Amino acid sequence: MEQIIPFNKPFLTGKETSYIQDAVASGKISGNGKYTKLCHSFFESKYGFKKCLLTTSCTDALEMAAILINIQPGDEVIMPSYTFVSTANAFVLRGANIIFADSMNGNPNLDAESIEALITPKTKAIVPVHYAGIACDMDTIMALSSKYNLYVVEDAAQAIDSYYIGNDGVKKPLGGIGHLSAFSFHETKNIISGEGGMLVVNDAIFAQRAEIIWEKGTNRSAFFRGEVDKYGWVDVGSSFLPSEIVAAFLWAQLEHLEEIQNKRKAIWNQYWEGLQPLKEKGILKLPIIPNYATNNAHMFYVVCNSLEQRTALIEGLKNENIHAVFHYLSLHKSPFYEYKHDGRELSQSDFYSDTLVRLPMYYELQENDVKQIIQLF
Amino acid sequence: MEQIIPFNKPFLTGKETSYIQDAVASGKISGNGKYTKLCHSFFESKYGFKKCLLTTSCTDALEMAAILINIQPGDEVIMPSYTFVSTANAFVLRGANIIFADSMNGNPNLDAESIEALITPKTKAIVPVHYAGIACDMDTIMALSSKYNLYVVEDAAQAIDSYYIGNDGVKKPLGGIGHLSAFSFHETKNIISGEGGMLVVNDAIFAQRAEIIWEKGTNRSAFFRGEVDKYGWVDVGSSFLPSEIVAAFLWAQLEHLEEIQNKRKAIWNQYWEGLQPLKEKGILKLPIIPNYATNNAHMFYVVCNSLEQRTALIEGLKNENIHAVFHYLSLHKSPFYEYKHDGRELSQSDFYSDTLVRLPMYYELQENDVKQIIQLF
Structure with missing residues (x-):
């Protein structure tokens, strides 16, 4: 039989299972433990992201973003039509109407020049998707964001370790430009954990609430830092955090x-x-x-x-x-x-x-x- | 130093990491692979659940249930006040108003006798939580469900391998009685995968849509079974499925x-x-x-x-x-x-x-x- 060349093959750096064993031996395999913190610190220090929160998928990170920017029924969100269903679903689940933009001639990314004509008083956000890890025209998009007071959520699912060079000549990591962004560590990505994702908070006004929503709507994280004297239900939220098993796997990848x-x-x-x-x-x-x-x-x-x-x-x-x-x-x-x-x-x-x-x-x-x-x- | 007795200590059966290695070696570590299917079959055959779908958490399984029963803003959902935030958040995220019921004198479970007085024309569902794995009074709850045409979503987070004995003398597994139910495999549970959960579909009318919502709103599963000739975006949904890394861990637990x-x-x-x-x-x-x-x-x-x-x-x-x-x-x-x-x-x-x-x-x-x-x- 001739050799098959698959489309994708997950790569192991070699340390994945030993880190998983270490996590398990520590007696702490639910979320937000040692390996989760290592992954957060890695991204925060390497790319200068303000705050990172691992999630169970990029989809979940996009859902967190939709909650954080407070999408309400009838709000409009502009994004490319040429994207994965999750880009849209995350906002549809909050009641948004999706306004689809076209791709460019010669580049599957959304045509930033076409966005302004799509903006209405109901527009709440623009969601650029960096297709194939290649940046969208972020200067144009961020200028529209300022002009019309819109949020920008970068769908950086494919965009780890890629950059945008602005008109000012500054090289910025993708996922670090919009107010919020979402990464994927699905097995088809450069860096993987099977299923997995991460929310990046660039605008500090979202940092505290992001942590609460991540912790099922509770102020548990603040409690463990000693900032509040008991913790309880303070907001909506979900169980967005992955287990330490997943984070340990991811950490082994990030090291390489x-x-x-x-x-x-x-x-x-x-x-x-x-x-x-x-x-x-x-x-x-x-x-x-x-x-x-x-x-x-x-x-x-x-x-x-x-x-x-x-x-x-x-x-x-x-x-x-x-x-x-x-x-x-x-x-x-x-x-x-x-x-x-x-x-x-x-x-x-x-x-x-x-x-x-x-x-x-x-x-x-x-x-x-x-x-x-x-x-x- | 004296020995510390912790509240909880995750137990390993011994096969967790070798099954994870096997999953990784197979080249398939995203969701819905061999170990996910083994876990589904285990629950379906041991407890007679109609359809099982592993999720990244019990919270996510409850969110799937809220989507499946089509909770709309203003719908009322009755549940105990003495429960975890996720029981409520899953429905609040869909716009529901939560109507909290009291616990019983002598038992933290919700007082089934108190439910009828809380039912209004807006009531859509009752969510009994089997606290400590001990059944709620399901005959009374299912009778109210029939009388008022309400859905019952069992929060069976703690209730694996526990039963309810009905007035008819039949012993039914918890999670197998309501229209839908949700289990947890969080590290504090009897059977664990760090973070993890499962949706159980007991009413067959939800089976097809559950699979679609689980697969990010696509009919991907039907496509791979050859039932449709291409797959696409057909409904809302999210990335509810856990990686095979998590499922492999869970399978090692279920064997014991x-x-x-x-x-x-x-x-x-x-x-x-x-x-x-x-x-x-x-x-x-x-x-x-x-x-x-x-x-x-x-x-x-x-x-x-x-x-x-x-x-x-x-x-x-x-x-x-x-x-x-x-x-x-x-x-x-x-x-x-x-x-x-x-x-x-x-x-x-x-x-x-x-x-x-x-x-x-x-x-x-x-x-x-x-x-x-x-x-x-």
């Missing part, structure tokens, strides 16, 4: 962040260089990384010229035991939302739904594997 | 359920017998297990005659390095809800808030430890 990133970037560059000739012949398009963005090598995708071409490509690779996969279907055309959408055509989003395909990308992918994949195009 | 239960019951019985003389002297009250209920030895609690007596008891034990802890504060008196509560006095709930204390209870607690604790009373 640099090594993982270097390896992924090498794979990404090999694809990029190897596929240039096809790009030049107009057979397919490659990712465009704007001057304001960096590349965290979360994903290597190509964009075909048509659905038919993509179907044939996926099929052809599959016949050689190589698993390449398409990605989102435009949310504004979904069975759940097509009747709620305002009818605007979002042709770029539909285009990426039809033509984008993601190639295998994981730590243990070999140079020869990538060479083989490129040759099959 | 009987052994764990037997050990806990022996400890419980030792407390029960050892403290009888104090009960007979009126110094404290012991748990009352109604004829319709069984005991799953989740918790051993005693009820003091006053707050002062309890404070002295906890202090006295603490001085001997024994950690005994009080439990809930009445939710109707919480900072978050006292102004929303309708003003009814719930004196039994307040009584347990002031007087109930939980004694150390865990698998590795030794017979001599229990003897020592009893002697200190």
Whole structure:
């Protein structure tokens, strides 16, 4: 049997199970223990995020954000149609109406220039999604936020260790620009814990309430710091915190962040260089990384010229035991939302739904594997 | 230094980390893999639950239930005031008004006889909480459910492997009686996974939608069974499913359920017998297990005659390095809800808030430890 090259393969740094054993031996495996704190500190010190809170998923981090900005029924939230369902669901669960923006021509990220026309007196927030870990046009988005007094929640699910370079020349980590942001550690991400996520609080006005909502609506954390003399139910909330088992796993990954990133970037560059000739012949398009963005090598995708071409490509690779996969279907055309959408055509989003395909990308992918994949195009 | 007897100590059966390693080696550590399915099958076959879905917490399972019964702003939900904040938050997050019921004289469970007077045209659901794993009066509650067309969501957080014996003489597992129910595998429970929970669907009308909500509002599960030809966004939902890392841990526990239960019951019985003389002297009250209920030895609690007596008891034990802890504060008196509560006095709930204390209870607690604790009373 020929070797199968999967789309994704979770990478283990080697310490995951021993840290889990350590957590278990400590007698503390529910949330907010030693490993959770190590992970929080790592992100806060490496990226300068004001406050980090691990969650059971990126979805849950987005739900925390929706609660924190106090989304009420009828509020409008602007986000790309070309995104994962959780980006939208987190706000729909609070009663929001989703106003879908189109992607750019040449880049699946939402077209920041198109946002202003979508803003109404009901608009409460903009949710840019940094697709493939490549930054959205954050200067434009933050300027709209200031002009119209809107919250910005970055969906940084794919954006760990990636940056935005502003007009002022300052390089800012993605997830550290909006008022709040959400990361994912799902098994398909660069850094993983199976399922898992993190809320980042950049605007300090949310810090205290974020901790309360995270702790099921109680002021338990303040109590254990000795700031209040008893703890009780003070707000809405949920059980957003993951167990120490999950946090211990994540910590083992974070210790190897640099090594993982270097390896992924090498794979990404090999694809990029190897596929240039096809790009030049107009057979397919490659990712465009704007001057304001960096590349965290979360994903290597190509964009075909048509659905038919993509179907044939996926099929052809599959016949050689190589698993390449398409990605989102435009949310504004979904069975759940097509009747709620305002009818605007979002042709770029539909285009990426039809033509984008993601190639295998994981730590243990070999140079020869990538060479083989490129040759099959 | 004298030995400390903690309130709780997570017990490991020995296979947890090897199952986690197996999950990781399989390359599938996100949710709904082999170990998740093993856990679902275990509960479905052992207890006859129609459909089980692991969640990241009992809180999340309750939130799924609130979505499934379609709680709308202004709907009323009846539950005990003497419960964990999550019982209430799950419904508050959907806009419900919580109508708190009192506990019984002699039993912290909600007084089923008091429920009918609380029912209005806005009432949508009753949420009985099986405190300490001891059943509520489910015949009375299910009769009210039929009479007034109300949903029953069992908060079975503490109630694994415990039963209710109906007027018809049939023994039914807790969590298998209401339309929906929620279990917890938090580290303080009989069977643990650090953080973790499970939704049980007993009324088949919820089965299909439960799966969709669990999978972030998509019909992904139906797609992988070949029932639909593509999957997309069809409903609200969240990322309720735990990683395989968590499920693998839980499976190692479930394999030893009987052994764990037997050990806990022996400890419980030792407390029960050892403290009888104090009960007979009126110094404290012991748990009352109604004829319709069984005991799953989740918790051993005693009820003091006053707050002062309890404070002295906890202090006295603490001085001997024994950690005994009080439990809930009445939710109707919480900072978050006292102004929303309708003003009814719930004196039994307040009584347990002031007087109930939980004694150390865990698998590795030794017979001599229990003897020592009893002697200190």
